[in-house]
Amino acid sequence: MKNHTNSSLLTKNRVGKISEEDSLKQQNYLEVVKSFARLTYESIYVIDYEKMAFEYVSENPLFLCGYSSEEVLNMGYDFYFKNVPENDLELLNLINEAGFDFFEKLPGDTKKMYSITYDFHLVNQDGKHILINHKLTPLFLTSDEKMWKAMCIVSIAHHQKAGNICIHKQGTDITWELDTVTKVWRKSEKPKLTKREMEILRLHAQGLTINQIAEKIFVSSDTVKYYRRRIFERLNVSNIVEALSYAVNNKII
Structure with missing residues (x-):
């Protein structure tokens, strides 16, 4: 089956053949x-x-x-x-x-x-x-x-x-x-997080509070706190700021 995607929808920047002079610029x-x-x-x-x-x-x-x-x-x-x-x-x-x-x-x-x-x-x-x-x-x-x-x-x-x-x-x-x-x-x-732990960590990264996360994923605030404690234990950190930093630096999220 042919792909009928209109490439003009992807970008208006249509570049023709690159000159030798322009090719040399990639060295910079x-x-x-x-x-x-x-x-x-x-x-x-x-x-x-x-x-x-x-x-x-x-x-x-x-x-x-x-x-x-x-x-x-x-x-x-x-x-x-x-x-x-x-x-x-x-x-x-x-x-x-x-x-x-x-x-x-x-x-x-x-x-x-x-x-x-x-x-x-x-x-x-x-x-x-x-x-x-x-x-x-x-x-x-x-x-x-x-x-x-x-x-x-x-x-x-x-x-x-x-x-x-x-x-x-x-x-x-x-x-x-x-x-x-x-x-x-x-x-x-690297420590591995469960899907639920990853979800909660990503929602924290978006700036949501514990209560907002609980409401979004249809669980109690205590359940969110429980998963947070598990995240801290797995990543060997003491708070959510350190957890997010660790996760970003180690490309976990």
Whole structure:
């Protein structure tokens, strides 16, 4: 049976054959990064490990500590030394060492499937500490499979302390968590939620209260509270904010 869908209903932007000149523009991948930055509330930046510098910093002020994006771009790694407390700098050194040791042991064709996430403090120019979540994944590898460039995303952390260092592999439920004392990565699988637990978590993500959720799914408020407690136990968190953060960061919802 033929598909009679009118393609003109899908988009009015009909593009003809791309010129060679336009094809070369795709090499300017930063335009893609900039477009992504315009669509997210999170801060985006790109690290160039060959130059040990920032190649791009988005204008979102969360990560900037009162500086402009251009100032942070020019500071590069000095930004960390100026705006991260000493204890957290030591943590970042540990993450850097353990993370790259882990990365080096991965098969070359799978390295881009991994990302690392962790929390640390930034100090604003007024002296206030803010706990951020930092995610990093490879953008480009060198011919000998070293990480050349990486994309980083910064958002507000929903934990109460720095650390929470995990590595995830795309398309799997596998997670590795770093024990900062033994410096050993411990492999585990993401916790699985039931359909009802997922439904309640999604409704919370939409901003519904316990009573509103109960009314929507035709159960009592006590039943919703019971499922919430089960969610907290499965995800090893203590409140709904942490549960939602965990679920988003681990791509559960």
